[in-house]
Amino acid sequence: MKSSDTSAASPAVLRHRHVLVTGGAGFIGSNLANRFASEGHDVLIYDVLARPGVDHNLEWLKKRHPSKISAVIGDIRDETAVADAVRDAQAVFHMAAQVAVTTSLVDPREDFEINIRGTLNVLDALRRRGERVPLIFASTNKVYGDLADIELEKTNDAYKPRDSAIRNAGIGENRPLDFHTPYGCSKGAADQYVLDYARSFGIPTCVMRMSCIYGQRQMGTEDQGWVAHFLIRALQGEPITIYGDGCQVRDVLDISDAVSAYASAWNHIETVQGRAFNLGGGPANAISLRQLVSHIEDIIGRPVETIYADWRAGDQRYYVSDTRLATQELGLKQPISWLKGVAALAGWLQEEKGLTCLTSSSSRLQSAEVLS
Secondary structure, X not given: OOOOEOOOOOXXXXXXXXXXXXXXXXXXXXXXXXXXXXXXXXXXXXXXXXXXXXXXXXXXXXXXXXXXXXXXXXXXXXXXXXXXXHXXXXXXXXXXXXXXXXXXXXXXXXXXXXXXXXXXXXXXXXXXXXXXXXXXXXXXXHHHOOOOOOOEEEEOOEEEEOOHHHHHHOEOOOOOOOOOHHHHHHHHHHXXXXXXXXXXXXXXXXXXEEOEEEOOOOOOOOOOOHHHHHHHHHHXXXXXXXXXXXXXXXXXXXXXXXXXXXXXXXXXXXXXXXXXXXXXXOHHHEEEHHHHHHXXXXXXXXXXXXXXXXXXXXXXXXXXXXXXXXXXXXXXXXXXXXXXXXXXXXXXXXXXXOOOOOOOHHHHHHHHHHXX
């Protein structure tokens, strides 16, 4: 465990009713921090900087908001450091986590320590404060298990539920919890701790059970962030490995829409406290892996090589969020179309990573038309 380093944090921000974002240098966390700093909030990032590339996100935030962003380089398992970061926060967005199913299978104890113990550190620091400080937690659709009981059929390179209600609306919050894999267990347990601290201790908490979020500042890998990972591999001219048959379906949500949902949960915390919401792109933004690859080929103007491998443990063949409850209770707008959002992410990756694999003016025009 890394010891915490507060040397990078400004004392003025540390003690100025800041917004605390744990895991704030990560993909979603950095976008949240940017949103709140842009709105004039002092933001404290608490992050161990273990994931490759997140240090660049922190540098970007500091350059963009030099007087609003401070950072504590610390481990979420460090109870004392977490309590110090929480002490003067006006709101907490808990994004810090071990995020990969594959990693949890290799080291389930570390997965437990980060996702359960780390979350309990944050919750109990708030409990000991004795104030009603909102906490919004990043959970996952993995709390619903592998959904193997849902009967599926294949159409157009994608699985679709036979049940018309699920096909039309997606998976709702009334779906029974069914934790699979150590990651599913640790995130699911943390999810339930967050909800229970609202019941047992009156802390205004809210849980976001996220589907696939994508967008700028995502350093996608094979284990997490598959939309960005597919784009990076394709832009670099490298093959993409697909686990399973590629017909598995997820609903994808642009990061700007996800950030708006988190901000809205804070704004509506008095009415949504103690509740969990499914957060994703919904049926209109449900795509299979094969369909994403096809769209990437349209964007870059050439075929993408794919390699197929065995299914991975706990992989859902179909998951699409029923977003009606979140839309109603949080006042969410219609999300960005995945066609437009993925093309925008491709453009950002080209600029950010210096990738120049677009092969013709016609392919560039295709991308521009999608963005318009």
